[in-house]
Amino acid sequence: MSRRSRSIPPQMPSSLGKGRYQLGKAIGVGGMAVVFKAWDAWEKEARAVKVLMPHGARNPKTRTRFLKEARTMSLLDHPHIIRIFDVGEEEGHNFFVMELLEGGNLATYVKKHGRMSPVRVLHIMFQVLQGLDYAHTAGVVHRDIKPHNMVFDASQRVVKLTDFGIARVMAGNVERITASGDTLGTLAYMAPEQRADPRDVGPVADLYGVGATTYLLVTGRRPLELALSDEGDCRALNRVPESMRNLVALATANETMNRFTTAREMAEEVSRVLQTLEPPEFYDPPVPACELMDDFEIDDTIVQVTDEITLLRDD
Structure with a gap:
């Protein structure tokens, strides 16, 4: 089964970070962003990558909020707060990379x-x-x-x-x-x-x-x-x-x-x-x-x- 669904725009990337992050299945879909399970080819670790949808990237307030989330979380280093490893933009796709937790909310x-x-x-x-x-x-x-x-x-x-x-x-x-x-x-x-x-x-x-x-x-x-x-x-x-x-x-x-x-x-x-x-x-x-x-x-x-x-x- 494809990782794509009707709620995920077809133009979402299959990799980010110049190929470093290989995006797998979508594990979370919101109104403005998608969270993918991904593979970090450099660190050889599974990660979660949150990608802003194209319509969200076109909205200045939404894009600002997305980048603010990444910036805020990157400043917080605590065992009970999800860690941020990377933040980037590639071919118009804003994204950030988080530790992957698979126990559910x-x-x-x-x-x-x-x-x-x-x-x-x-x-x-x-x-x-x-x-x-x-x-x-x-x-x-x-x-x-x-x-x-x-x-x-x-x-x-x-x-x-x-x-x-x-x-x-x-x-x-x-x-x-x-x-x-x-x-x-x-x-x-x-x-x-x-x-x-x-x-x-x-x-x-x-x-x-x-x-x-x-x-x-x-x-x-x-x-x-x-x-x-x-x-x-x-x-x-x-x-x-x-x-x-x-x-x-x-x-x-x-x-x-x-x-x-x-x-x-x-x-x-x-x-x-x-x-x-x-x-x-x-x-x-x-x-x-x-x-x-x-x-x-x-x-x-x-x-x-x-x-x-x-x-x-x-x-």
């Missing part, structure tokens, strides 16, 4: 397997928070924290953050690429202040996304309109320990002053909660999908795309 995992055990979820979130603490210390706010942008390695033991396409650099001269009236991010995981003004959000908005993702992973329900006082949501959260319910409540508080103040502070609380839970093993059997799984649908049409950006226009 967390949204796909939950859709396939159902909710996870609380202990496993907390271990995963601890890794995510370590990556966020590093990014925030470097002056980068992700702004699109959600399970789609958290990717397992092949063992499904290590999780890494990806898709910094709408990240905001806090230090220095902030590059403004968010147009007035646009909301960038994914509504179900978006902090209230980000919905109000996506151009001026801080690290605590990312922590809201971590809390909303935790809610999804441990309940199997989408966190859209997340409200812990809602009867249906309370029933779902009653399946998990009280200490974990409190953690989700703190992370997803409507007022920023009522949330955790830093990723490190939230990671410390995750560690504390873990110490109170049994069994202590990380890889206890996954919890089967519950009846609430019927309420869970992945936000976007293509769930395996780690480069996905949802653009919600405020009419």
Whole structure:
């Protein structure tokens, strides 16, 4: 079967980097870019290559956002953030080369397997928070924290953050690429202040996304309109320990002053909660999908795309 599909323009290249990167099958297709599994002929390693589609390259704002993602990720070197190896342009094709993770993203995992055990979820979130603490210390706010942008390695033991396409650099001269009236991010995981003004959000908005993702992973329900006082949501959260319910409540508080103040502070609380839970093993059997799984649908049409950006226009 050809690696091409109706959603991938036929003019996409078969190799890049003057033949260094041999592009194989498409492993992710978004509105503006395609992620290919590729072979690095120089390093003799499998990689992931993200290529901007031709119509995206013709849009100055989209091209700027694509290049900004590559530039931002190339500055971040952490075990829980996907690494960037190369950035380039060849015959009009903008691309960047990333490490390849083949364990799938967390949204796909939950859709396939159902909710996870609380202990496993907390271990995963601890890794995510370590990556966020590093990014925030470097002056980068992700702004699109959600399970789609958290990717397992092949063992499904290590999780890494990806898709910094709408990240905001806090230090220095902030590059403004968010147009007035646009909301960038994914509504179900978006902090209230980000919905109000996506151009001026801080690290605590990312922590809201971590809390909303935790809610999804441990309940199997989408966190859209997340409200812990809602009867249906309370029933779902009653399946998990009280200490974990409190953690989700703190992370997803409507007022920023009522949330955790830093990723490190939230990671410390995750560690504390873990110490109170049994069994202590990380890889206890996954919890089967519950009846609430019927309420869970992945936000976007293509769930395996780690480069996905949802653009919600405020009419």
